Amino acid sequence: MVTISDVADHAGVSASTVSYVLSGKRSISESTAERVRGSIAELGYRPNARAVALASRRANAIALVAPLRADNNVPVIMQFVAAAAMAARARNHDVLLVTQEEGVAGLERVSGSSLVDAVIVMDVEIADRRIPMLTTLEIPAVMIGHPGHSQGISTIDLDMAGAAELAVQHLAELGHRSIAMLGSPSAVYERKSSYAIRFREGFERARTEFAVEGHWYPVEPSYQSTREVLQAHLAQHPETTGLVVHNESILGEVLAELADEGFRVPEDVSLVALCPPDLAVNQRVALTSIAVPTADIGAAAVDMVLGLVDGTAHAESRLITPVLTIRSSTAGPRPAVQPLDDETRTP
Amino acid sequence: MVTISDVADHAGVSASTVSYVLSGKRSISESTAERVRGSIAELGYRPNARAVALASRRANAIALVAPLRADNNVPVIMQFVAAAAMAARARNHDVLLVTQEEGVAGLERVSGSSLVDAVIVMDVEIADRRIPMLTTLEIPAVMIGHPGHSQGISTIDLDMAGAAELAVQHLAELGHRSIAMLGSPSAVYERKSSYAIRFREGFERARTEFAVEGHWYPVEPSYQSTREVLQAHLAQHPETTGLVVHNESILGEVLAELADEGFRVPEDVSLVALCPPDLAVNQRVALTSIAVPTADIGAAAVDMVLGLVDGTAHAESRLITPVLTIRSSTAGPRPAVQPLDDETRTP
DNA sequence: TTGAAAGCGTTACCAC
DNA sequence: GTGGTAACGCTTTCAA
Numbered sequence: 001m002v003t004i005s006d007v008a009d010h011a012g013v014s015a016s017t018v019s020y021v022l023s024g025k026r027s028i029s030e031s032t033a034e035r036v037r038g039s040i041a042e043l044g045y046r047p048n049a050r051a052v053a054l055a056s057r058r059a060n061a062i063a064l065v066a067p068l069r070a071d072n073n074v075p076v077i078m079q080f081v082a083a084a085a086m087a088a089r090a091r092n093h094d095v096l097l098v099t100q101e102e103g104v105a106g107l108e109r110v111s112g113s114s115l116v117d118a119v120i121v122m123d124v125e126i127a128d129r130r131i132p133m134l135t136t137l138e139i140p141a142v143m144i145g146h147p148g149h150s151q152g153i154s155t156i157d158l159d160m161a162g163a164a165e166l167a168v169q170h171l172a173e174l175g176h177r178s179i180a181m182l183g184s185p186s187a188v189y190e191r192k193s194s195y196a197i198r199f200r201e202g203f204e205r206a207r208t209e210f211a212v213e214g215h216w217y218p219v220e221p222s223y224q225s226t227r228e229v230l231q232a233h234l235a236q237h238p239e240t241t242g243l244v245v246h247n248e249s250i251l252g253e254v255l256a257e258l259a260d261e262g263f264r265v266p267e268d269v270s271l272v273a274l275c276p277p278d279l280a281v282n283q284r285v286a287l288t289s290i291a292v293p294t295a296d297i298g299a300a301a302v303d304m305v306l307g308l309v310d311g312t313a314h315a316e317s318r319l320i321t322p323v324l325t326i327r328s329s330t331a332g333p334r335p336a337v338q339p340l341d342d343e344t345r346t347p
Numbered sequence: 348m349v350t351i352s353d354v355a356d357h358a359g360v361s362a363s364t365v366s367y368v369l370s371g372k373r374s375i376s377e378s379t380a381e382r383v384r385g386s387i388a389e390l391g392y393r394p395n396a397r398a399v400a401l402a403s404r405r406a407n408a409i410a411l412v413a414p415l416r417a418d419n420n421v422p423v424i425m426q427f428v429a430a431a432a433m434a435a436r437a438r439n440h441d442v443l444l445v446t447q448e449e450g451v452a453g454l455e456r457v458s459g460s461s462l463v464d465a466v467i468v469m470d471v472e473i474a475d476r477r478i479p480m481l482t483t484l485e486i487p488a489v490m491i492g493h494p495g496h497s498q499g500i501s502t503i504d505l506d507m508a509g510a511a512e513l514a515v516q517h518l519a520e521l522g523h524r525s526i527a528m529l530g531s532p533s534a535v536y537e538r539k540s541s542y543a544i545r546f547r548e549g550f551e552r553a554r555t556e557f558a559v560e561g562h563w564y565p566v567e568p569s570y571q572s573t574r575e576v577l578q579a580h581l582a583q584h585p586e587t588t589g590l591v592v593h594n595e596s597i598l599g600e601v602l603a604e605l606a607d608e609g610f611r612v613p614e615d616v617s618l619v620a621l622c623p624p625d626l627a628v629n630q631r632v633a634l635t636s637i638a639v640p641t642a643d644i645g646a647a648a649v650d651m652v653l654g655l656v657d658g659t660a661h662a663e664s665r666l667i668t669p670v671l672t673i674r675s676s677t678a679g680p681r682p683a684v685q686p687l688d689d690e691t692r693t694p
Numbered sequence: 695t696t697g698a699a700a701g702c703g704t705t706a707c708c709a710c
Numbered sequence: 711g712t713g714g715t716a717a718c719g720c721t722t723t724c725a726a
Contacts, residue, residue, distance in 0.1 A: 003702095004705095025706080048401075050702080052703080053401075054395075054400075054401050068426075074421055077425070097441075098441075114395050114396055223599070223629060227631075256606075373695085397720090399721080400702095403720075403722090404702075
């Protein structure tokens, strides 16, 4: 292994000088800098990350606590992870993956052993047991999600409540008066994942706000569950013409089932989804949808937490405004059977 | 921060003694060991991972190069990552996530800077440009996948060719004589991802081996593509009664499309999928399927590479035997129009 | 069974 | 503008 002293010797300077030309933390004459760079290239010197971390008190790494469970939103999780990893690399940091299962202990471990400089926690629950512990950590943290009480820990997420309201608003403005929300699997609500709870709350609030009839259901990621929920609801509420789907993995099933039952989209039923754009576009009908801006959120989480690390930022809670993209799955409800009534009344 | 010397002072021993009670690398009298453990607990001492890494020449971390792109098999990728992370933790190692985009440079970086002790590379291509570089690394590597030439680098994967053959064999033995394979998106074949190429090769070999007619098609992850490919094939080959699907994201669409066209599964068409079991089970028909044993492969990859790190193992290539689980999507083809012919022949 | 001390490869402070 | 040299917090050899 080539060390900094090897480079120093080769360039005829001291080790500290080599360190300084690398870090730029003090001015070096162009001539020696050039010489040092030459030696570095010639010898193929690579700074030893372990020694750098120990001496500089910076690991140049952040921990990412990710829910790697089988879930309905795996692609979204993956996009968060990818975005965070890329953003971290762009700022010269690496990402240490910590599984959700490690829980509180995992956070204690990576922080207590100074493995990383900061931590990003995904899939936060409304009353997440990790939050109190995050406040005691010596390293900064940011959560992707929006718990009930962030207790001074930075958070960032899509405004899920706003997203649900936006979906309902869109349908309501088109004239739909009865709307059903097909939600995430029940386990997601049971563990009170903030993204799902917030979306549901937004849906319920929007119901009042826009004076529409509204019902919501958890849906398991299966054809069976999708079919049952949809059939049961439509049997009880045949007046329903609007659907809000917050469950990526059943989109195809919902559309198939609607087709099976003779409902056309958007002529008979309008549908708004919360899902990645590519999923929305690749269905039998291009779906009007709200996207989770995973790339933005992942990158912002990294920026926020590194800002805390170097002291250039303070804790904050960011909520990203949802954007609805209108495609082909939403339209005004058809004018009911009015024309016929008119005719029978004519004579 | 509590250091090892703090503990040593508190326990009235030397730092080396503390180190040895922690590592167990030399015998310590039970009395002092007890005293040291007490001090550790009392002071809340956590060894500094950076210092440990530097002094012991072990980072206790492995790099995992994962394709975090949007792809058709995101859930499988995620399961590999989760399995590797858990296996690593079980062996007291952490996982550093390296994105596929970092490519060769990423491997050079984490290895050259001694960030990690070993590397696991996923989604290997047939002639992967990273292989020659892996051979030059100072740290061991294993690839998840099965390239054309592993050049002495350990590999592990499901026997994808065998999986395809198994699928065809199952259909052939049921009596199907014309089989279509709906494969991964074309981009996967273009970049020559080993898993897809191997599966296709196995399919083509099985065609001959079991003397069946066989055609394969790449399918994009969309309703549109699924529909087009299926309709085009069935129009040209109405005799097809067997389907092999190597593309998780279109399973629902395939079944929906078959239903739309009036084909019953398995009465008219039998279908074998290569996909996670939960996906197979949650379709409108429970699918006969071959699973990728992600947990086994991920754990084995970690075991193999850590075995190389501590010198207790040698490079090897492992291929895991595929297992087919019969569910409700496969049956013998219906007896064609034979009965009618018999009757016309009777008189 | 235990202690002292020399590294591990950098960084950054203190001199000049 | 540059060099010397303590740290950084631990592991491990050498001695006792």
